[in-house]
Amino acid sequence: MNDQKPTFKRYGERGILISWKLGMDENLLRFILGAKKQILGSNIKSIVEIIHTYNSLLVLYDTPIKNIYGEIKRLKNYISTYSSSQKTKPTCFHIPVCYDPKFGLDLELVKTKNNLEIPEIISLHSEPIYTLYFMGFLPGFLYLGTLGEKLHIPRKERPRKRVEKGAVGIAGNQTGIYPKNGPGGWQIIGNCPLVFFDPKQNPPTLFSAGDKIKFHSITLEEHRSILEQVKRGEFSIKKEMHGR
Amino acid sequence: MAVEVLKPGLFSNIQDRGRFGFGKYGVPKSGAMDACSADFANDLLNNDPSSAVLEIAFFGPKLYFHIDASIAIAGLEAEILLNDRQVPINKPFFVPKESVLDIKQVWKGNWVYLAVRDGFQTPEILGSRSMHDGITTRKRLRKRDVLGTVALSKSRNFYESNLVFDAKPYGRNMLRAFPGPEFDLLSKQGKSLVQTPKFTVSKDIGRMAFPLGGLVEKGVGSMLTGPVLPGTVQLTTEGKLYVLMRDAQVTGGYPRILQLADESMDILAQKRPGSKIGFELMDF
Secondary structure, three states, X not given: OOOOOOEEEEOOOOEEEEEOOOOOOHHHHHHHHHHHHHHHOOOOOOEEEEEEOOOEEEXXXXXXXXXXXXXXXXXXXXXXXXXOOOOOOOEEXXXXXXXXXXXXXXXXXXXXXXXOOHHXXXXXXXXXXEEEEEEOOOOOOEEEEOOOHHHOOOOOOOOEXXXXXXXXXXXXXXXXXXXXXXXXXXXXXXXXXXXXXXXXXXXXXXXXXXXXXEEEEEOHHHHHHHHHHHHOOXXXXXXXXXXX | OOEEEEEOOOEEEEEOOOOOOOHHHOOOOOOOOOHHHHHHHHHHOOOXXXXXXXXXXXXXXXXXXXXXXXXXXXXXXXXXXXXXXXXXXXXXXXXXXXEEEEEEEEEEOOEEEEEEOOOOOOOOEOOEOOOOEOOEOOOOOOOOOEEOXXXXXXXXXXXXXXXXXXXXXXXXXXXXXXXXXXXXXXXXXXXXXXXXXXXXXXXXXXXXXXXXXXXXXXXXXOOOOEEOOOOXXXXXXXXXXXXEOOOOOOEEOOOEEEEEOHHHHHHHXXXXXXXEEEEEXXXX
């Protein structure tokens, strides 16, 4: 990853955007997360926050950057000396999804467009172990990848005015879960009864970028039951350390 | 029982300096739309700049003070009545208990800010009192809501202030902005066009974004989702400009053409729908 040289651009008076020329890539994500940790652990006191997405790191400072060349040089140094040799063991969470047509509003659409039977859609979606790349769009919205090619379908041209809390969506090579009711442009194939964001907790979510997610199919009855358990604070999500 | 809401107004909500450090969970920073006016309201009362203020959009609210209070309202121009008598904007004044304060109309600009001595004491969630849908229980004030305040100490219940509100910058129609990460995706003509005052502030403005009327150029399309900031000017697939404001999402998939200078965000916030604006390109 060190020979994948990123570009450094100013982003407003207080930001430096570091971008790599890659798409959704697990190795790049591991590198980005490690580099982020490295920079945050450094002695640069004026860095207030670092936001990352698939192929970018946005480093934000508390005041306008005076010596941009010096700052870029410093960041370049951190990134080039970072080696992802430290093995991090991400957590793998098991997430229940009900793919019943009551929730899977776009199952028929995916069936037609992608020429798949519905049981195939369900198994293609729930088989892989996805990587959580980052959170964005809404508090607690997980950007997961990589969705299998057979399920690739563009997002809706006109987003739905309202998708249900817990709606599981797919778009392009991504899959995600809407943490609350609101407008949404992804194709909806199921619903998850868990809570993905609770502002009264700190941290407000269980998940961190780099975590692994595995879906499993549940019935309508199980969905209802888990929803009840979650409301009573009695549900424990199954998880384990991932990876060899 | 400190300050009770008799009428909530169009969209009144509590804001402070915003939430920091939660962007990684997709939580927007929030904060006052016109941070400069919000700060001025606090300065008039010698408040800590982190004190929470009431952000008031267009008209309303009507508030009942159960307690004595020292307050100030800041912004461009508004009709404010205290017990049916006009009081000035941008000056601190004393509100005796059992008073009714009516912020009837914002005459100039879109938002005004009401500060009380030591700030409103509404719940702090994830490090800030800023109201935001899905974060705080309320996203805006409703009738019969009660806003907590700090009791005035007998020795410091009134403030004089010599501070003068500087309205001049708000008159600018060319907003200072830096090239965004995808500025070079624009053609030469596109780059020139954004530097002319040909864009209209839409009537659909809000805390998340200010859409602008007027076409730049089409065909750039969407890109892989990347980080965005409040003040980022995006170019939509149709070729329109869309300015992300304080409650904007933390990531986005449209080209980031420009990034507003901090002061430009405050100025744009106060541009009424229909106002024409352009961007003055700054060098870093």
